Amino acid sequence: MGKYNRLDQIMDYLKIHNLVTVEELVIATEASPATIRRDLIKLDQQGVISRTHGGVTLNRFIPAQPTTSEKIHKNFTEKQLIADMAAQLIKPGDSIALDAGTTTLEIAKRITQMPIRVITSDLHIALFLSEFKQIEVTIIGGKIDDSSQSCIGEHGRSLLLQINPDISFISCNSWSLNKGVTAPTEDKALIKASFAEKADRVILVADSSKYDSYSLFTSIRLNRFTDIITDNHLDAQTLQLLQCQPFTLHIAG
Amino acid sequence: MGKYNRLDQIMDYLKIHNLVTVEELVIATEASPATIRRDLIKLDQQGVISRTHGGVTLNRFIPAQPTTSEKIHKNFTEKQLIADMAAQLIKPGDSIALDAGTTTLEIAKRITQMPIRVITSDLHIALFLSEFKQIEVTIIGGKIDDSSQSCIGEHGRSLLLQINPDISFISCNSWSLNKGVTAPTEDKALIKASFAEKADRVILVADSSKYDSYSLFTSIRLNRFTDIITDNHLDAQTLQLLQCQPFTLHIAG
């Protein structure tokens, strides 16, 4: 396996120190400023850090952040369009459930000023939303899955089965008409399924690039959803097929 | 109450954008660079943000971070000394429970390379430790308390009562021989008490400045603890009193 190199050293330093200068990393790694800058360019291209003229941080969350105001008004990704549409379905006073994921995090970013209750399995979403006073946040609890930094396991499931949200937003890495929403581990599949259990409205938020792929465990059949929000890059045939299904298909963008 | 001013605007911008430049804030607030810098100096003095020459972030956690290498080797606070001592009591393979708080977060920072299991109520600790592969993290779940960004309520308590850690580290804002460890709300007191329930060793980590103050709810009597770790600023009389108690008193520093 990959050995512990200077890039790992920089990453570990960034994990412990919020905002860092090149100078600090020079001291921590005993490399030259030029080398550190070259490393930072690599890490930046990987998308794991953010840089300014004079500062570096780990991208703990808030992925693919446009950094200049120019960019804010263009380069909307599919996920952002999907999140826009999803957020519009939420009304003040609602209780909503947010599955772990970047699309659901995008939804979270759009509801910060709304008086609502949110239940989530995602540490990033919980921490992010808990900074806004109008929002009451509940995290389901349980063992933390390293890759997604979200809760998995029976403990969180038991909480989800006790709660009846107005809307449950579920994201995924793979979905298809045949296999439904699938997940790579049984644990993750179980939590995802629990999100769909008690909600009045169950909404899949998934971009078209994830369509027609699948992982080992089926979590939720598509006909369990009341709505699916996706982007406008599905092919015509698929579109036709999905429009005949019992759920409402929303095309964002 | 205070109205929504430019400082709030800056803070809200920082909550959504990880790493930010003065230029961005100029655009977001429609103020001049000079004004933004003056605001940032204020926020920096309040300790809520970190600055470099060219970047600003919110201090999401990792409090009172020394920013230059000089400072790393001096200015150790009492909390850090306490955390040093606490971390030394942890052995590879242990299961430990970490109460919410900055002292326990300091402990977390010292055990990142150790193969252990950690259970915590604190979102920051959970998120922080979940980035290190050797550590298995569990969060107790429940409603998030805004002020401490940690879990409170019955759901998390039920998890704590199912788990038997080797050591439970408990922090507090107020402690005394008479009233024990106290907390401002019943919810918080209950969670804290639950941390002390099942652990083999129950350790209070609290600096001396918090001694002899109290809040409304008593959470844990001092004689429930097996150890107390504090700093060397307790007065002689108190010291003598505490040394006669059944717990082991550790003085850090």
Added chain:
DNA sequence: ATTAAAATGATTAAATTTAATCATTTTAAT
């Protein structure tokens, strides 16, 4: 061991950010 490629470090100029200063505008008190 030799060689070529890649990585690193030092140097310098260019770009960017900050601090200091002072004029102007806004706010708050009477």
Added chain:
DNA sequence: ATTAAAATGATTAAATTTAATCATTTTAAT
């Protein structure tokens, strides 16, 4: 309405960071 104090904005020089270039060192393949 008037006045003083505070806040803000513009300008410029100083400080800091970055990018570019090239020499040197390290690494990997034969």
